Amino acid sequence: MSTPDILSMLAKQLKPYRGELETMDRIPAKGRSRAEVLAILEDLQGREAGRWQRGYASGAVYHGGQEHAEFLAAAYKTQSQSNPLHPDIWPSAAKFEAEVVAMTARMLHGEGVAQHRRGDRVTGAVSTGGTESILLAMLAYRDWGREEKGIERPEIVVPVTVHAAFEKAGHYFGLDLVRVPVKDDFRVDPQAMRAAVTERTVCLVASAPSFPHGAIDPVAEISEIARELGIGCHVDGCLGGFLLPWAERLGYPVPAFDFRLPGVTSMSVDTHKYGYAAKGTSVVLYRNADLFHHQCYTAADWPGGLYASSTLLGSRPGGLIAAAWAALVATGEDGYLEAAQGILSAADRLKAGVREIEGLRILGDPLFVIAIGSDTLDVYQVMELMARSGWSLNGLHRPAAFHIALTRRHAQDGVVERFLEDLRAATAQVRANPAERSGMAPLYGMAAMAPAELVRGLLEAYIDVLYEV
Ligand SMILES: Cc1ncc(COP(=O)(O)O)c(C=O)c1O
Incomplete structure (x- = not known):
């Protein structure tokens, strides 16, 4: 995979709104109405929230309940102008x-x-x-x-x-x-x-x-x-x-x-x-x-x-x-205990399910961040197939693996079961087609072997893509 191929794949993933939504590359000559601005923000929230809300992300959003998020926003609203640098005022x-x-x-x-x-x-x-x-x-x-x-x-x-x-x-x-x-x-x-x-x-x-x-x-x-x-x-x-x-x-x-x-x-x-x-x-x-x-x-x-x-x-x-x-203050010890119970029992179910999948193994003996590797299969291809089912997992190096950090999103009914079902299917496909490499899998495979200088150059190019409007 050449560097331009990698960058164009990244740009497609990281800039999905290009060409569809208006690009703001200068301050508008005349300010837009607040309603219009909020409508843009809400539209984007609506497009992106479903994925993490349904537990498809590793870590990232640790609570994410609607009422809790609104409560945090209300708390922020009361103090949005406050600056601890001026304790005389606040x-x-x-x-x-x-x-x-x-x-x-x-x-x-x-x-x-x-x-x-x-x-x-x-x-x-x-x-x-x-x-x-x-x-x-x-x-x-x-x-x-x-x-x-x-x-x-x-x-x-x-x-x-x-x-x-x-x-x-x-x-x-x-x-x-x-x-x-x-x-x-x-x-x-x-x-x-x-x-x-x-x-x-x-x-x-x-x-x-x-x-x-x-x-x-x-x-x-x-x-x-x-x-x-x-x-x-x-x-x-x-x-x-x-x-x-x-x-x-x-x-x-x-x-x-x-x-x-x-x-x-x-x-x-x-x-x-x-x-x-x-x-x-x-x-x-x-x-x-x-x-x-x-x-x-x-x-x-x-x-x-x-x-x-x-x-x-x-x-x-x-x-x-x-x-x-x-x-x-609002969560309290009782709330933290209840949340921990939900997350840890989801993690127990997930670990038990992964252990039954032929070809995969859990790295170490973790409580709630579960790294999955393999001695026989290309785990990056497994991760790539999981990404196609919507999962945003973290790729790891040395040894090759990926992980999922469980949060309250995964403690919701059915999320662990959905993860295991998709993981079983992805693993079976990799077992059946051991030579297949697609999407980000070759990139991960290459990054582990390539000279550090080359990888550093790619990561800098990735940052440049992020800052393109
Ligand atoms: C163990 C550990 N330390 C430090 C950090 C860095 O935290 P942040 O991303 O909030 O800067 C993380 C983030 O995941 C972490 O897992």
């Missing part, structure tokens, strides 16, 4: 943010940290998403390493399966990543993490669970190593932070992963995933304010005045933080 913004941080910390057993060390108190901030929370935490460790330990070029030790946001943090902030392979169960070996530590290491990272395979790294062992060595341990709970606490209460096998472990020094936890908030919020937490201060920025001699900012942004969306607060 003291409510500071209240909402502090309370989102406090509620999240409490869910992750932050109240016990003073027993491990007097004076510690979990604190943190609301960011715009998992990536920002991770960037902030890595920035904090970089500066902690520089200021407290005199490390010029700090390193972080991560399992190969950590989210790409850690790589991005390294790229942005000049941190070197030391990648440690995972074992057959897709969890990292804590002793291999220890062996990778050098004098430049500022923190160890563990996922709870990892994005690709839904595996929970051995956080207890990793955090203990970090504690012994006097370095940080960040737990990336972006995906699981708002689900694992309830899974544990429901009796599912959840190993310790939060602030109950004395070596865990920070966590990233996404309200906009299983916290059921609107898109655009996450929480970054630290075991104590000293570490938190390394992510904060203050300017004392700026002609623009005294400036204090706790996250990457300056002005921030107070409305989204208020909507996250509303999601937490």
